Amino acid sequence: MLLSSLDHSSPPVSLNFTALSSVASGERKRYLIGIGSNLDPHSNVSRALQSLLPSVERCIVSRAIQTSAVGMETDFPFINLAAYIETSLDAVALKARFNAIETSLGRDRTDPLCKVKDRPIDLDILTEVHSLKDCLYAIEDSPAYGRAILFELLEYLLFDATALDQQTVLFNFEGISLGLTPQAIKFPLN
Structure with missing residues (x-):
């Protein structure tokens, strides 16, 4: 499956946000995008990424999370993720590409x-x-479930991505599994 085989071995993205104050025409544009599906989501998210990749020069995806629907009633949960992409497409052309993939x-x-x-x-x-302000506004405007994955994606982009790709270690602390993701520990432990 495409989502499990994404290449994290490539060099980290070097984002100098002060140098990005204006993007000259013809240069790559950078976007944060949202991706979601609640009908055969594993297959459809993979197929959407496969359709999108020929239009982008770089694509870094967040982790995928399962969420309940927002603003609609359904029995089918959503799989949601975010991605950072670099492309020559302007926003109008990119949205048209998105619409074509959705259709x-x-x-x-x-x-x-x-x-x-x-x-x-x-x-x-x-x-x-x-x-960086654009990224922070996108996080602020996102539903609560999207904020975490956007923060994680931004962390990956801003810091040494190779350091973030190091082996994750799971350990037990007082009956609590720690190490996979940031986690709050409340004291006293019960």
């Missing part, structure tokens, strides 16, 4: 209620990245 995977974009129906794929531009 090819079965989303009826002509249905006026498509935003409140189950969907095979949902691709959204969260922000075009010119500065």
Whole structure:
């Protein structure tokens, strides 16, 4: 599956946000995007990424999380993730590409209620990245479930990604499993 085989061995992205105050035409544009699906999500997210990759020069994805639907009623949970992409496409062309991918995977974009129906794929531009402030605004504007994955993605982009790819160690502390992700510990331990 594409999601489990993403290449994390490439060099980290060097993002000098002060140098990104303006992107000259013809240069790569940088975006944070949202990806979600609640109909056959493992397959559809992989297929969407496969369709998107020829249009981008670089793609770094967050971890995928399962969430309940927001703004609609359904029995099917969503798989959501975020990605940082670099592409020559401007925002209008990128959104058109997203719409074409959504349609090819079965989303009826002509249905006026498509935003409140189950969907095979949902691709959204969260922000075009010119500065760190753009990333922080995207995080602030995201639903609570999206903030964590956007923060993690931003951490990966800003810091030495090779250090973040080191072996994760799981250990037990007073009956609590620690080490996979940041976790709050409340004292006294019960």
